[in-house]
Amino acid sequence: MKILLLSLFSIGALIAAEPAKPATDVQPGRRLEAPGLRAQFVIQSDRKATVTFADAAGKPVPRGDRIVVVKVDGKDVILEPHPNGFITKEPLQAKEPAAIVVQVRAAADAKPTNFRLTLNTALCGECKRQEYGCTCAH
Ligand SMILES: [Zn+2]
Numbered sequence: 001m002k003i004l005l006l007s008l009f010s011i012g013a014l015i016a017a018e019p020a021k022p023a024t025d026v027q028p029g030r031r032l033e034a035p036g037l038r039a040q041f042v043i044q045s046d047r048k049a050t051v052t053f054a055d056a057a058g059k060p061v062p063r064g065d066r067i068v069v070v071k072v073d074g075k076d077v078i079l080e081p082h083p084n085g086f087i088t089k090e091p092l093q094a095k096e097p098a099a100i101v102v103q104v105r106a107a108a109d110a111k112p113t114n115f116r117l118t119l120n121t122a123l124c125g126e127c128k129r130q131e132y133g134c135t136c137a138h
Contacts, residue, residue, distance in 0.1 A: 027058060030133040032102060034113045039085065041102055043121055043132065047091035049077075051102060052084050060084040069103040069112075072119060096120050100132070 029042030038054045051068050053061050061084060068086045070077040078089040092098075098119040103112045120131035127135050 028129070028133060030115075030117055032104070032115045034104075034115075036106070037104060037113060039104065041115070041117065041133075043092065043119075043130065047093075047121075048088050049092055050082070050085060050087045051079075051104075052082075054084075065107040067105040067108055069101075071099075071101040071103070073098045092119060094119055096122070 027040055029040050032039040032041055032051070038056065038058075040050075040052045040054055040058075042050050042052070044050065049070065051070070053063060053066060055061050063081060063083060063085055066085075068079060070079060070086075070088065072092060072094045077092070079086040080089050096119050100117045100119050102115040102117070104115070105112045117132050122131050123129070124131050124134040124136060129135060
C-alpha cells in the first residue's frame with residue numbers, strides 16, 4: 001500500500017511539472033492541414049499573405065520541393081519563395097470578402113491539395129481572430 005501511494009504521488013508530481021498547454025491555437029492566421037502536410041496561412045498587417053510550412057508541433061520547416069499556388073477571386077497571385085514557404089509579391093488588393101484558394105503540391109508532379117478560405121480580415125467578436133482564421137464554429 002505504501003508503494004502504491006508513493007507511485008501515485010510520483011504521477012501527480014509529473015503531471016504538475018508539465019507546462020500548461022494553451023487551450024486554443026495561439027498562432028495567427030489559418031492552419032492548413034492534410035495528410036503529410038501542415039502549413040500556416042497568414043495575412044500580415046501589410047496585407048501580404050504568407051504560407052509557412054510547419055512540423056507537427058507547429059515549428060517552421062524548410063519549403064523543400066513544395067509548390068504553392070494562391071488564387072484570389074479566381075486570379076493567380078504572384079508568390080515569392082522564402083526559406084519555409086512563400087509570400088505574395090504584392091499586398092492582397094481584393095475587396096473583402098473574396099474567395100481564396102491555396103493549392104499545395106508536395107512536388108511539381110504531385111497531386112494538388114486545395115484549401116478554400118475567405119479573404120476577410122475583420123476581427124471575430126468571439127475568438128478575437130481575424131475572420132479568415134476564425135476558430136469558432138460559425
Ligand atoms: Zn471566431
